[in-house]
Amino acid sequence: xxxxxxNCGTALPPLGVCLFGVxxxxxxxxxxxxxxxxxxxxxxxxxxxxxxxxxxxxxxAFMRAMLWFGGSSRNFRETAVxxxxxxxxxxxxxxxxxxxxxxxxxxxxxxxxxxxxxHILKDEFEAVQQPxxxxxxxxxxxxxxxxxxxxxxxxxxxEQWYGFERSPMIELGSASFCFIPxxxxxxxxxxxxxxxxxxxVFHCGDAYTxxxxxxxxxxxxxxxxxTLRPIVNLNYAFRNIGRHSRRLQILARQYxxxxxxxxxxxxxxxxxLVGIGGK
Numbered sequence: 001x002x003x004x005x006x007n008c009g010t011a012l013p014p015l016g017v018c019l020f021g022v023x024x025x026x027x028x029x030x031x032x033x034x035x036x037x038x039x040x041x042x043x044x045x046x047x048x049x050x051x052x053x054x055x056x057x058x059x060x061a062f063m064r065a066m067l068w069f070g071g072s073s074r075n076f077r078e079t080a081v082x083x084x085x086x087x088x089x090x091x092x093x094x095x096x097x098x099x100x101x102x103x104x105x106x107x108x109x110x111x112x113x114x115x116x117x118x119h120i121l122k123d124e125f126e127a128v129q130q131p132x133x134x135x136x137x138x139x140x141x142x143x144x145x146x147x148x149x150x151x152x153x154x155x156x157x158x159e160q161w162y163g164f165e166r167s168p169m170i171e172l173g174s175a176s177f178c179f180i181p182x183x184x185x186x187x188x189x190x191x192x193x194x195x196x197x198x199x200x201v202f203h204c205g206d207a208y209t210x211x212x213x214x215x216x217x218x219x220x221x222x223x224x225x226x227t228l229r230p231i232v233n234l235n236y237a238f239r240n241i242g243r244h245s246r247r248l249q250i251l252a253r254q255y256x257x258x259x260x261x262x263x264x265x266x267x268x269x270x271x272x273l274v275g276i277g278g279k
Contacts, residue, residue, distance in 0.1 A: 001038065001039050001040070001174050001175060001196070001197060002038075002039045003036065003037070003038045003039070003196065003201075004036070004037040004038075004083075004087065005034065005035075005036055005037075005270065005273040005274045006034070006035045006036070006037055006050070006080060006083050007032040007033060007034065007035075007050075007078060007270060008033045008034075008035045008048070008049065008050020008051060008078055008079060008080045008083070008109065009032070009033035009050040009051040009072065009073075009078055009079075009105055010030065010031070010032060010033070010072070010073040010075060010078060011030075011031050011032075011033070011070045011071050011072050011073070011105075011265075012028035012029065012030055012031075012070070012071025012072075012073075013028060013029060013031065013069075013070050013071060014028055014069075014071075015029075015228050015231060015232050016028060016029025016030075016031060017029050017222060017223050017224055017228070018222050018223070018224045018225045018227075018228035018229045018232060019209045019210065019222060019225075019229070019232060019238065019241070019265075020209050020210055020222060020265055020266060020267070021210040021211070021212060021222035021223060021266070021268070022267060022268075025224050025228060028071050030267065031265045031266070031267055032264075032265060032266075032267050032270045033048075033050040033051065033105055033106070033264060033265065034048075034203070034262060034263070034264050034265065034266075034269070034270045034273075035047055035048045035049065035050050035080055036048075036194065036201065036203060037080075037083075037084065037087075037094075038175055038194065038196075039174075039175070040095075040096070040172035040173055040174055040175035041172060041173020041174050041175070042095055042096065042172040042173055043093055043094065043095025043096065043172075044084070044089060044093045044094045044095060044096070045094075045095075045096045045097075045098065045172060045175055045177070046080060046084075046094050046096070046097045046098070046113070046116070047097075047098045047100070047177075047192050047194065047203050048097075048098075048099060048100055048106045048107070048203070048205070048264065049080050049097060049099075049106065049107055049108065049109030049110055049112070049113070050078070050079065050080050050105065050106070050108065050109055051072065051078070051079060051104075051105060051108045051109060052079060052080075052081075052108035052109035052110065052111055052112050052144070053076065053079050053081060053082075053109070053112055054111060054112075054143075055067075055104065055108045056072075056074050056075075056076055056079065057076070060143075062138075062141070063104065063108075063141075066104065070105075079109060079112065080094075080109045080112065080113075081109065081112035081113065091112060091113055092113075092115055094113045094116050095115075095116055095117060096116060096117050096119060096170075096172060097110065097113060097116045097117070097118050097119065098119040098120075098170075098177060098179070098192045099118065099119065099120045099124070100189060100190055100191065100192060100203065100204075100205025100206070100264065101124055101185065101186040101188065101189040101190070101205055101206065102120070102124055102127070102128045102139075102140050102144070102186065103139055103140075103186065103206075103237065104139070104141055104144065105264075106205070106206075106264065107144050108141075108144060110144050110145065110147070110149060111143070111144065111146075111147050114147045114149075115150075116149070116150070117149075117150045117151075117152050118149040118150060118151055118152065119152045119154060119170060119179075120151065120152070120153060120154070120188075121153075121154055121155070121167065121179045121181060121188045121190040122153050122154060122155040122188065123155075123181070123183065123187050123188030124186060124187065124188025124189065124190065125151065125153045125188065126187075126188070127140070127186060127187040127188050128140050128145070132187070135236040136186075136187065139186075139237065152170075154167040154168070154170070154179055155167065156179075156181060161178060161180060161193060162251055162254075162255055162259065163247075163251070164180045164181075164247070164251075165180070165181055166178045166179065166180050166193065167179040167180075169195075175194070175195070175196075176194075176195045177192055177193060177194045177195065178192075178193050179191070179192060179193075180192070180193055180202070182204060182205065182207040182244050184207070184240030184241070184243045184244070185205070185206045185207065185237060185238075185240055185241055186237070189205055189206065189207065190205065191203060191204040191205055191207060192205075193259075199257075199258045199259060199260065200258060200259045200260065201259075201260050201262065201273075202251075202259050202260065202261050202262070203262055203263070203264075204244075204248065204261060204262065204263045204264075205263065205264050206237075206241060206263065206264050206265070207241070207243075207244045207245075207248065207263065208241060208242055208244065208245045208248060208263055209222070209241055209242075209263060209264075209265055209266060210222040210225075210266060211263075211266050211268050211269050213242060213245040213248075213249070214245055214248040214249045214251075214252050214261055215249065215252070216249060216250075216252040216253030216256055217253075219245075219249050221242075248261060260273070
């Protein structure tokens with residue numbers, strides 16, 4: 001069961017140092033968009049898609065603005081579909097996609113895999129289909145699901161995973177995963193807990209952005225977070241980042257030998273996992 005850690009969208013956001021811990025106060029931070037590709041008995045599983053081919057080649061006005069502001073590299077070779085093919089697979093080999101949430105930098109690549117089943121937590125699916133306010137409406141792009149994905153909607157039923165609520169396990173033969181609700185960044189934001197041969201890999205999406213926030217020995221905020229994060233937090237999507245950090249830090253301290261935490265954009269965590277890809 002091979003596993004690959006992919007960067008599906010390099011970006012250079014302003015004031016990124018206070019969220020991601022890299023760069024300087026008035027220089028753009030170089031970050032990644034961390035997706036996971038896993039072999040299973042039922043085809044490939046992709047956790048988040050990163051940026052899609054169409055949004056890079058023919059962005060609409062909204063996407064042009066977001067790509068410019070976020071400092072996207074617009075590197076087509078970084079799209080999930082390009083990397084899947086470079087690894088020797090076909091795009092239709094991706095049979096399952098699990099989304100932490102539906103922001104464009106996590107779901108833009110959905111149209112590149114039109115035949116995949118798209119797994120999503122119920123609260124996030126409802127936010128996408130029926131946004132409750134303008135803050136939800138403007139960040140979900142209808143073109144990312146206009147190809148009518150094969151939705152597979154999951155909800156929690158009281159089952160537990162290391163003290164966290166979880167969805168039922170989704171079994172794909174040799175691979176399995178479940179959703180862990182981590183709401184705040186979006187209404188239905190969730191982590192994806194992936195069971196591997198050597199333990200669990202817990203992709204926390206954007207529940208936290210800087211590895212120091214969940215360090216089990218020396219927890220800390222990103223540099224300049226106290227002075228610069230209030231400015232960044234004018235963006236609705238960033239206001240609740242970090243609300244789960246304390247629980248995740250405890251998880252890492254108590255079960256770090258069983259559970260490996262990672263998130264979507266921290267380049268330090270991503271580089272650590274790239275070295276064990278393919279296992």
